[in-house]
Amino acid sequence: MGQHSSHDPVKSSKMPKHNPYADDPTVWNDWVPKFGNDKSRGLAEWKTPSEKDVQTVTRQLGRIPQGIWEVATRCPSGHPQTIRVYPLKMDRKSKRRLPHPTHFWLSCRAIVSQIGVLERAGGCIRAKKWLLADEKRQAEYKKNHMEYAATRWNSLKTEDAPYVANLPSSLTTRLKFSGIGGAINWDNCKCLHQIYAHHLVSGNNVLGSWIESNCTIKVCTGSE
Numbered sequence: 001m002g003q004h005s006s007h008d009p010v011k012s013s014k015m016p017k018h019n020p021y022a023d024d025p026t027v028w029n030d031w032v033p034k035f036g037n038d039k040s041r042g043l044a045e046w047k048t049p050s051e052k053d054v055q056t057v058t059r060q061l062g063r064i065p066q067g068i069w070e071v072a073t074r075c076p077s078g079h080p081q082t083i084r085v086y087p088l089k090m091d092r093k094s095k096r097r098l099p100h101p102t103h104f105w106l107s108c109r110a111i112v113s114q115i116g117v118l119e120r121a122g123g124c125i126r127a128k129k130w131l132l133a134d135e136k137r138q139a140e141y142k143k144n145h146m147e148y149a150a151t152r153w154n155s156l157k158t159e160d161a162p163y164v165a166n167l168p169s170s171l172t173t174r175l176k177f178s179g180i181g182g183a184i185n186w187d188n189c190k191c192l193h194q195i196y197a198h199h200l201v202s203g204n205n206v207l208g209s210w211i212e213s214n215c216t217i218k219v220c221t222g223s224e
Contacts, residue, residue: 043155046070046086056080056224060107066090072104072201075220081108082197087152087175088160097163099174101182103152106197110220115192118215126214127189127207138187140206145179145186148198180205 047070049057057071057080058064068086075081082104089100106112115123131137153176156164164172179186181194189195192211199208211217 043151044157046155046157053080057083057107060109060224067100075108075110075224077221077224079108079224081106081111081220082200083107084155084201087156088164099167099171101152101174101178102194103148103155104194104197104201106193106200108220108224110223111196111217112193114215114217115196115211118211119192123192123211123214124189127192127195127210128187130210131189131207132187137206142186144198144202144205144207145183147202147204148180149176149178 046068049070053071054064057069060080065083065085067089069083071080072082072084073080084104085100085102087100087103088097090096091098106115131141156175164175174182178184180198181191183190189207192207195205195207196211199205199211202208
């Protein structure tokens with residue numbers, strides 16, 4: 001199922017299943033310095049989107065994104081291509097801010113549509129088979145998940161540090177150890193849209209490259 005099904009990019013907060021990486025805190029201590037820990041990149045500095053971008057993204061997604069977000073990349077014509085979403089969002093039921101693991105969201109409707117065709121043609125299954133057929137690819141994809149998780153963690157505002165520190169361990173685990181799109185099983189390829197969103201932002205997602213090799217992504221120069 002593609003990312004544009006029935007939920008908002010800043011609106012879903014289901015509890016994850018157990019992540020084996022959470023058993024070894026040394027793994028986290030090892031990968032954070034390597035991925036996304038350069039504060040000079042300004043990850044924790046969030047730019048308020050312009051009114052034009054708010055209107056465009058609302059049309060693209062079919063709803064107004066909730067919580068804090070900003071435009072991450074743009075198509076050649078200048079409209080938002082991907083958005084970056086804050087790692088915490090307000091839960092309507094509990095009235096608490098809870099972890100939101102989907103950090104990057106594909107918004108350009110033209111690209112969403114093209115990848116949707118690949119997904120409906122069995123792209124997720126094919127991508128997983130391709131990934132698991134080579135250990136080097138698996139290692140690269142693990143790094144992609146690590147980068148995603150560390151970037152998300154380092155995107156938290158300084159003033160939210162005390163709040164996050166007091167969250168139950170199950171929730172901080174979700175912020176630290178869930179991978180691309182909140183993935184718990186890092187060998188799965190459940191949503192090519194979210195994988196490609198990360199690729200557009202990072203430029204180095206191994207499955208993002210596979211998507212481009214198996215789906216002719218036409219450069220979007222007009223329609224949003």
